[in-house]
Amino acid sequence: xxxxxxxxxxxxxxxxxxxxxxxxxxxxxxxxxxxxxxxxxxxxxxxxxxxxxxxxxxxxxxxxxxxxxxxxxxxxxxxxxxxxxxxxxxxxxxxxxxxxxxxxxxxxxxxxxxxxxxxxxxxxxxxxxxxxxxxxxxxxxxxxxxxxxxxxxxxxxxxxxxxxxxxxxxxxxxxxxxxxxxxxxxxxxxxxxxxxxxxxxxxxxxxxxxxxxxxxxxxxxxxxxxxxxxxxxxxxxxxxxxxxxxxxxxxxxxxxxxxxxxxxxxxxxxxxxxxxxxxxxxxxxxxxxxxxxxxxxxxxxxxxxxxxxxxxxxxxxxxxxxxxxxxxxxxxxxxxxxxxxxxxxxxxxxxxxxxxxxxxxxxxxxxxxxxxxxxxxxxxxxxxxxxxxxxxxxxxxxxxxxxxxxxxxxxxxxxxxxxxxxxxxxxxxxxxxxxxxxxxxxxxxxxxxxxxxxxxxxxxxxxxxxxxxxxxxxxxxxxxxxxxxxxxxxxxxxxxxxxxxxxxxxxxxxxxxxxxxxxxxxxxxxxxxxxxxxxxxxxxxxxxxxxxxxxxxxxxxxxxxxxxxxxxxxxxxxxxxxxxxxxxxxxxxxxxxxxxxxxxxxxxxxxxxxxxxxxxxxxxxxxx
DNA sequence: GTAGGGTTAG
Numbered sequence: 001x002x003x004x005x006x007x008x009x010x011x012x013x014x015x016x017x018x019x020x021x022x023x024x025x026x027x028x029x030x031x032x033x034x035x036x037x038x039x040x041x042x043x044x045x046x047x048x049x050x051x052x053x054x055x056x057x058x059x060x061x062x063x064x065x066x067x068x069x070x071x072x073x074x075x076x077x078x079x080x081x082x083x084x085x086x087x088x089x090x091x092x093x094x095x096x097x098x099x100x101x102x103x104x105x106x107x108x109x110x111x112x113x114x115x116x117x118x119x120x121x122x123x124x125x126x127x128x129x130x131x132x133x134x135x136x137x138x139x140x141x142x143x144x145x146x147x148x149x150x151x152x153x154x155x156x157x158x159x160x161x162x163x164x165x166x167x168x169x170x171x172x173x174x175x176x177x178x179x180x181x182x183x184x185x186x187x188x189x190x191x192x193x194x195x196x197x198x199x200x201x202x203x204x205x206x207x208x209x210x211x212x213x214x215x216x217x218x219x220x221x222x223x224x225x226x227x228x229x230x231x232x233x234x235x236x237x238x239x240x241x242x243x244x245x246x247x248x249x250x251x252x253x254x255x256x257x258x259x260x261x262x263x264x265x266x267x268x269x270x271x272x273x274x275x276x277x278x279x280x281x282x283x284x285x286x287x288x289x290x291x292x293x294x295x296x297x298x299x300x301x302x303x304x305x306x307x308x309x310x311x312x313x314x315x316x317x318x319x320x321x322x323x324x325x326x327x328x329x330x331x332x333x334x335x336x337x338x339x340x341x342x343x344x345x346x347x348x349x350x351x352x353x354x355x356x357x358x359x360x361x362x363x364x365x366x367x368x369x370x371x372x373x374x375x376x377x378x379x380x381x382x383x384x385x386x387x388x389x390x391x392x393x394x395x396x397x398x399x400x401x402x403x404x405x406x407x408x409x410x411x412x413x414x415x416x417x418x419x420x421x422x423x424x425x426x427x428x429x430x431x432x433x434x435x436x437x438x439x440x441x442x443x444x445x446x447x448x449x450x451x452x453x454x455x456x457x458x459x460x461x462x463x464x465x466x467x468x469x470x471x472x473x474x475x476x477x478x479x480x481x482x483x484x485x486x487x488x489x490x491x492x493x494x495x496x497x498x499x500x501x502x503x504x505x506x507x508x509x510x511x512x513x514x515x516x517x518x519x520x521x522x523x524x525x526x527x528x529x530x531x532x533x534x535x536x537x538x539x540x541x542x543x544x545x546x547x548x549x550x551x552x553x554x555x556x557x558x559x560x561x562x563x564x565x566x567x568x569x570x571x572x573x574x575x576x577x578x579x580x581x582x583x584x585x586x587x588x589x590x591x592x593x594x595x596x597x598x599x600x601x602x603x604x605x606x607x608x609x610x611x612x613x614x615x616x617x618x619x620x621x622x623x624x
Numbered sequence: 625g626t627a628g629g630g631t632t633a634g
Contacts, residue, residue, distance in 0.1 A: 057625075088625045119626040126627095155627040162628085190628045221629040228630095256630040263631095291631035322632040329633095357633040364634080393634050422634055608634080 047074060049086070056089045065097035082106075088116045095124030115147040119156055126160040134160035135169060149176070151185040158191035162198050170195040186212070190219045197226025220246075221253045228261050236261035237270060250274075252283035259292035266578050266605065268300040269499050285313065291320045298327025301576050301603040301610055316347065322354045329362035331610045332620050337362035338371075353379075353388055360394035364401065365609055367623050372398040389417045396423045400430030401623075405439055421451045425460070432464045440464040455481055455488035493557035493579045497568045504560040506552065513564070518555075521563040524594070525554065533593040536586040553586045558604060562594065574601040582606045583624075592616050 047055070052071045059068035072090055075082060082090065087110050094103040103124045110117060118141045126134035138157045141147075154177050161170040174183075174192055182188045189212050197205035209215070209223045220243045227236035240258045248254070255278055262271035275293060278284045290313045297306035310316075310324045321344040328337035341351065341359050351359075356379050363372035376395050379385050392415050399408035408427055412419045424447040431440035444461040451457055458481035465473035494503045508514060525533075535553055558579050565575035583591075583606040595602045596616035604611045612619035 053625085060625095085625055092626065114625095116626045121626095123626065150626085152627045157627090159628065185627090187628045192628090194628065216628080218629045223629095225629065251629095253630045258630095260631070286630090288631045293631095295632065317631090319632045324632090326632060352632095354633045361634065388633090390633055397634070420634085426634080 047071075049075070049078070049080060053086060053089055056086075056093050060089070060093040060096040063097050065094075065099060068093045068097060084110075084112070084114045084117065088114070088120050091117065091120045091124065095120065095127065098128060100124060100128050100130070113144075113146070115150055115153070118147065119150065119152045122153070122160065123156045126156065126163065129163075131160035131163035131166075135164070135166060149180075151182050151188050154182055155185070155187040155191045158188070158195055162191065162195045165195075165199050167195070167199045167201075170199070183208075184213070186214055186216050186219060190216065190222050193219070193226065194222040197222065197229060200230060202226055202230040202232065217248055217251060217254065220248050221251075221257055224254065224261070225257045228257055228264070231264070233261045233264045237265065237267065240270075240274075250277050250281070252286040252289050255281075255283065256286070256288040256292045259289070259296050263292060263296040263299045266300050267496070267501070268296075268302070268576070269496055271296045271300065287313065287315070287317050287320060291317075291323045294320065294323040294327060298323065298330060299605075301331075301574075301605055301612075303327055303331045303333065303610075316344075316349075318344075318349055318352055318355070321347075321349060322352070322358060325355060326358035326361070329358045329365065331612070332362075332365045332624075334362040334366040334368065350383055351385075353385055353391070356383075356385070357388075357390040357394065360391060360398070364394055364397045365620065365623065367398070367402050369398055369402045369404065387415075389420060392417060393420060393423055393426070397426045400427050401433075403430070403434050405430050405434060405436050409439060409442075419446065421447060421454075424450070425457065428457070428460045428464070432460065432467055435464075435468055437464055437468055437470070452484070453486050455484075455486035458484070458486060459488065489581065491557045491579065491581045493561040493577055495561040495565050495575070495577050497564065502561065502564055504557040504564075506557050507555045508557065508560055511560075511564075513567075516567070517560055517563045520567055521554070521559060524563065524566070528590070528593050528597060531593070531597060533589065536589050553584075556584065556587050558583060558587050559590060562591070562602065566598065566600075571598075571600065574603055576603045577605070579604060579606045582608055583611060588618065588624075592618055 052075055056068060056071050059065070059071065075086065075090075080086075087106055091103045091106050094100070094106070103121065107113065107117060107121045118137070122134045122137050122141070125131070125137060135157065138153070138160070141153075154173055158170060158173055160166070161173070170192070177183045177188050177192070183192070189208055193205040193208040196202070196208065205223065205226045209219065212219060220239070224236055224239055224243070227233070227239060236258070240261070243254070250258075255274055258274050259271060262268070262274060275296075278289055278293070283289055290309055293309045294306045297303070297309065306324065306327045310320065313320060321340065325337050325340050325344070328334070328340060337359055341355065344351065344355070356375060359375050360372055363369075363375065372395060376387070376391060379387055379391060392411065396408045396411055399405070399411065405427065408430065412423055412427070424443045428440055428443040428447060431437070431443060440461060444457060447454075447457045458477055462474050462477035462481070465471075465477060491506050492503060494501050496502075502511065504511065511517065558577050561577045562575060565577065569575060583604055588611070591602050591604060591611065591613040593616065595613035599615075602613040604613070609620065609624060611624065
């Protein structure tokens with residue numbers, strides 16, 4: 001700013017000598033003097049048109065509407081009939097400063113609109129969150145017919161298409177771009193690939209990307225985000241490495257999208273490398289980067305690191321707060337989640353629907369029924385928001401887990417949404433815990449209808465019968481499962497060691513060190529048994545012999561991943577394991593005992609939450 | 625003078 005003011009004063013002094021004070025004598029003003037002088041410059045009434053045009057453009061870049069308006073006023077005062085160039089600059093300035101009304105008025109008052117005027121106004125609406133109007137304007141421009149389209153028109157309208165997922169219009173523009181050879185323009189191609197990716201046509205997006213002879217950093221980011229949006233996280237990380245090899249310099253856009261891919265994959269090592277780049281850069285305090293870093297660390301089990309990043313940001317926005325609240329919730333740190341929820345409001349921000357999903361889920365993880373009900377009411381009564389399907393899902397879970405199964409069922413019946421599989425699944429799991437066979441059968445029936453191919457649902461019902469000793473029904477449920485097309489999702493666990501992810505299935509045979517792992521696990525189990533560990537067979541209600549049950553439990557994927565961690569990671573380093581399914585009771589007991597025997601912190605992330613095992617205890621307090 | 629990219633939710 002200081003440099004700009006000095007430069008500006010120098011220019012004005014040199015060209016027009018409007019200043020009453022001597023610039024040449026001493027430019028070493030303090031900041032406040034400079035600011036005062038800057039105000040005096042803006043208040044000048046005799047600036048020539050080229051200077052005013054220059055300043056208008058600067059105001060558009062820096063979003064300084066006060067100064068922009070001052071320039072506009074001077075133009076009017078001078079009696080200057082704004083030409084196409086000046087009008088477009090003013091329209092753009094008002095649009096960039098968020099004043100669409102002024103931009104539109106100027107456009108409407110123009111005696112003749114040029115191509116640039118149309119492009120500018122379309123961009124104005126699109127950039128101010130009104131893409132529909134941007135598209136309508138494009139149609140109006142087409143009808144008007146007084147000017148043709150340029151690359152600017154196409155990329156600008158594609159931007160509007162990306163915001164409202166207007167695939168048909170995008171395809172028409174694509175055809176038009178090909179006809180006029182606009183596709184060689186990097187802005188046009190990048191905007192095209194962005195729309196295709198956002199409309200889930202990732203292959204088309206990738207085809208455009210691969211066909212581009214030249215790519216900008218925006219192109220790379222758009223493709224990266226495209227993969228992330230389409231949940232192709234591995235592809236996103238491969239692209240990131242490719243970008244690195246191609247010499248693309250990271251910026252806050254590349255970094256935030258790369259970090260979100262790392263977070264989704266819980267790829268901590270890769271995420272750390274990106275974080276290292278951030279630390280050396282100037283965009284570490286960028287709110288998007290900070291939010292993805294908080295999310296990354298929280299999802300990778302590093303809740304302290306997440307909080308460390310969160311604390312460094314001075315001006316926190318709602319997304320950053322939400323990322324941190326959700327991180328605490330995921331780790332079962334309900335108290336911290338709730339304190340942060342209050343602090344966020346003290347800082348002057350109102351919670352949104354996402355915030356409430358996080359605080360409600362923190363209630364799920366600790367079985368806090370009354371608190372959950374209070375938050376659920378606050379959504380509509382205190383913050384005038386509407387309940388969404390996630391809120392109901394959390395509430396059904398909170399009620400069911402606490403044994404209020406009928407109340408949970410009532411909530412499902414009364415809500416205006418279609419019940420989701422997760423709601424029926426949660427209700428069914430609660431029915432197993434509280435032995436409610438009747439409601440379990442009803443929930444299972446609904447679940448089979450909406451998820452006919454999920455074998456886990458059949459197993460859940462079978463387990464409800466087994467928990468009540470109804471073995472004939474267990475057999476019937478199993479037969480039904482065999483006759484159906486349903487597939488059981490296999491339990492998979494993975495662990496990151498150095499820069500490699502090791503994946504294990506139950507009874508894994510393919511890992512290169514598998515024999516060594518089984519040997520080490522057997523020795524360790526022996527040691528554990530000597531210290532009082534007994535397996536918990538009731539958590540695996542397979543209809544199999546006792547000895548086979550023991551065998552299946554022993555080789556659960558998380559135990560294999562843990563053993564490799566024990567073999568490879570130096571003592572003192574936490575063993576962090578990820579699992580695609582919920583951790584079973586036996587593995588939970590195993591990890592508790594293992595944490596006390598080895599004196600190590602063991603962190604297991606299952607499909608629902610984090611468990612931190614330390615000194616024989618788990619952070620979930622046995623509620624999960 | 626006008627155009628393309630990023631964060632949080634069971």
